Amino acid sequence: MSDAPSPISEAAIRAAILDLALQRGRGKSFCPSEVARALSPDWRPLMADVRQVAEAMAEVKATRRGAELPATAPGGPIRLSLR
DSSP, rough: OSSSOOOOOOHHHHHHHHHHHHOOOTOOOOOOHHHHHOSOOOOOOGGGHHHHHHHOTTTEEEEEETEEEEEOSSSSEEEEEEE
16 A cells, blocks of 8 residues: 555455445446545545555456556556456
8 A cells, every 4th residue: 555554444445446346247347536435535545545455456457448457557547347
């Protein structure tokens, strides 16, 4: 996770990512900000942590414009979905 300690645990972030992915179902994607917003009203500081946790999850993939890439890749917004 990021250098600054997050008030939200890695396990809580992982659970929120998986919960949202399962709610959407296979073939549907979501923005990492949806996960961060579900975890905290002050969601912006969680974005890097959400991306890092998502990158480590085998059951989730990140895409940008339809192409799979690491969830922490720089260069703009990503979408997360079930593999």
